[in-house]
Amino acid sequence: MKVIVTADHAGYELGQELKPFLEELGVEATYTGPNTADSVDFSDYAFPAAELVAKGEYDRGIVVCGTGIGMSIAANKVKGVRCALVHDVYTARVTREHNNSNVLAMGARVIGVDLAKEIVKTWIGADFEGGRHQRRIDKVSDYEA
Numbered sequence: 001m002k003v004i005v006t007a008d009h010a011g012y013e014l015g016q017e018l019k020p021f022l023e024e025l026g027v028e029a030t031y032t033g034p035n036t037a038d039s040v041d042f043s044d045y046a047f048p049a050a051e052l053v054a055k056g057e058y059d060r061g062i063v064v065c066g067t068g069i070g071m072s073i074a075a076n077k078v079k080g081v082r083c084a085l086v087h088d089v090y091t092a093r094v095t096r097e098h099n100n101s102n103v104l105a106m107g108a109r110v111i112g113v114d115l116a117k118e119i120v121k122t123w124i125g126a127d128f129e130g131g132r133h134q135r136r137i138d139k140v141s142d143y144e145a
Contacts, residue, residue, distance in 0.1 A: 001124070004058040006049040007033035007108075008042040008071070011064030014108040014116055018062060021117050025124060030058070046074035053102050054080035061103040062120065068107035075103045079144050082137070087111050092119040096126035098133045 003022055007015030015033045022029035032049055034040050042065045053061040061081075063071035068085045075083035083103035084095035087110050095101040104123050106116055128134075 001060065002028045002030070002058045003060045003062060003124070004049045004052055005029055005031045005033070005062045005064075006045040006071075007064040008045055008066075009034060009037050009039050010066030011071070011106075011108040012037040014106070014113060015064045017113050018064070018116070018120060021120065022124070025121060027124060033064075042070040043074045046071045047078065050075040050078035050081045050083065050103055054078050059102075060124075063103060063105045064108050064116075065105075066107055066109040068105040068110065072103075072105035075105065080141075082140070086119055086123070088115075089118050089122050092123040093126045096123055097129045100128040100133070100137050 005015055005018050012034055019029045019031040033045055046063050049061045049063060052058050063075050065071040072083045072085040075081050081103050082099055082101045083105050084101040085105040086092045
């Protein structure tokens with residue numbers, strides 16, 4: 001599995017933690033966020049990362065900002081992206097199982113590093129259940145077209 005990780009200035013520190021953590025899980029990870037915590041615009045990082053997931057160059061993406069809200073809104077503007085803003089382990093699992101999310105958004109000012117790692121581990125390990133959920137995902141995809 002290949003995962004792209006990006007962040008803005010508020011998510012910089014958490015973003016830096018996630019790449020090596022993903023590699024510990026056996027996931028190929030690339031970090032494309034800023035190299036400092038200097039102020040940047042979240043959309044400048046969310047759009048390119050989401051586009052790479054939508055094009056299939058990465059299997060999944062993780063986007064981090066202060067609350068996760070801005071990154072999730074921006075990522076969801078990219079056709080083919082199903083970005084879920086998650087701040088707990090339960091929704092991390094369910095967003096994969098039921099919604100087949102391909103981008104995970106988190107808020108660095110909302111959750112700590114340890115919880116973020118548990119969320120990522122759960123999200124990476126969960127599989128889409130298909131079935132009745134596929135019908136719902138298809139409706140979203142059809143609407144995008």
